[in-house]
Amino acid sequence: MDLKVMNKISYGLFILTARDGTKDNGCVINTAMQVTANPNRIAIAVNKSNYTHDMILKTGEFNISILDESAKFGTFKNFGFKSGRDSDKMVEIKYNRSENGITYLTDECNAYVSAKVCSTVDLGSHTLFIADVTDGQILSSNPSATYAFYHSNIKPAASSAPKKGFICTICGYIYEGDTLPDDFICPICKHPASDFKPL
């Protein structure tokens, strides 16, 4: 089958934040959805390689800040292109804390949701967290940024890229080389070789 069909599924974009002791961290996810209204619960799928994943598994709490169409590529780079294990991602970010003590972004987001994990599903590479929504606030009337909007309007065009290599069509990461290994996984967004195209 043509794996490009998977790109037709629409998603929002979110900064998923957690707090463990005095350590704040966050990452970018596109996989969040409300799964029941009574009780108000959401499900998020998070790659196990993310430090934020481990913090949520430990603490059972998180926020999602819902990115809107004013979101800058720098915010995606900050939260998606490095690990919170060896950096403080919050240094250059404007944020507040919700009642659970976890950060949420005050800029480039139109709302945040606080949630408390009620169950987890091990999906192999990812964990699905099912969580009660405990709090939330609308921050602006800007339209939410969809994944399609990110690709068309936020992600820089690849025109300045080097000539030999492959670009991840998901996040823009560039693999330099003549051949992309079949089992290559994007170090940034964890998508497989099938989501890369030659430069």
Add this chain to the structure above:
Amino acid sequence: MDLKVMNKISYGLFILTARDGTKDNGCVINTAMQVTANPNRIAIAVNKSNYTHDMILKTGEFNISILDESAKFGTFKNFGFKSGRDSDKMVEIKYNRSENGITYLTDECNAYVSAKVCSTVDLGSHTLFIADVTDGQILSSNPSATYAFYHSNIKPAASSAPKKGFICTICGYIYEGDTLPDDFICPICKHPASDFKPL
């Protein structure tokens, strides 16, 4: 908290179809996401009151047809505003069958995905189906319809509605009466009273 924050989460829109023996059926869902790339798996949340839900629980297979921006309100009415228990929803719909024998829509959709359930999570009002993607095809280059697009461009405006009552801000269903019971559930889209507003 302001429950309107939940409306800031972006979704696509899908016709979820199943087949039990010779009976074809389908319903509208907005809750579908890819949860892992290796293996290629999706998760969908489906209200238990939907006949399609019971068919998937029994057969373990389904398709999702990904609605694009050409989708008509009539298609939402056909799949969302009546039950397949006492009607044949496929009568006026253009469709083909994928390899699993299940229908997919050939019009108003830009792709379909076939999937086989590998696990279920009981969420109370809904079941979360986690499923292996087994097949799929791109049908058009039209942009996918998001939930926000549906609200702005597909759902009819409420201007011709009667003067007394409450409208479901999710699907447009109108409850006629002076008072909306607190525990009211929309008979069409199953959303709670908090998603209604006075006409």
